[in-house]
Amino acid sequence: MTLSEFHFKRYAQEYKEIDEEYKLHKLAFLIRNAEAKVNKGTEKKPKEEYAFKDFNDFFDYEEALKTVDQGFIVQSTNKPTKKLSPAQIALQRNSRKG
Numbered sequence: 001m002t003l004s005e006f007h008f009k010r011y012a013q014e015y016k017e018i019d020e021e022y023k024l025h026k027l028a029f030l031i032r033n034a035e036a037k038v039n040k041g042t043e044k045k046p047k048e049e050y051a052f053k054d055f056n057d058f059f060d061y062e063e064a065l066k067t068v069d070q071g072f073i074v075q076s077t078n079k080p081t082k083k084l085s086p087a088q089i090a091l092q093r094n095s096r097k098g
Contacts (some may be wrong), residue, residue, distance in 0.1 A: 033051075033052075033058070034052065034058055035050075036050070036051040036052070037050055037051060038051045039048075050079065
């Protein structure tokens with residue numbers, strides 16, 4: 001391993017550690033939000049209730065899946081496909097903007 005490869009690996013490891021730290025902080029924040037309480041009573045009779053009644057109030061799993069699925073719209077092609085040479089296939093793939 002060359003010295004520059006070592007530095008790139010170290011750089012990548014630091015990014016990985018920052019991502020892990022981000023995930024831990026996000027988890028702590030979500031735990032705090034999940035335990036949030038709202039005062040529903042009066043001054044004489046204080047009553048606290050959880051801000052989220054059930055898990056779906058806190059995180060809508062179905063909505064998150066729909067959001068992800070919207071980015072992956074499948075295009076169906078009913079046209080017969082032509083036989084392309086490997087060079088033509090490479091040209092098509094390289095010319096796409098992505």
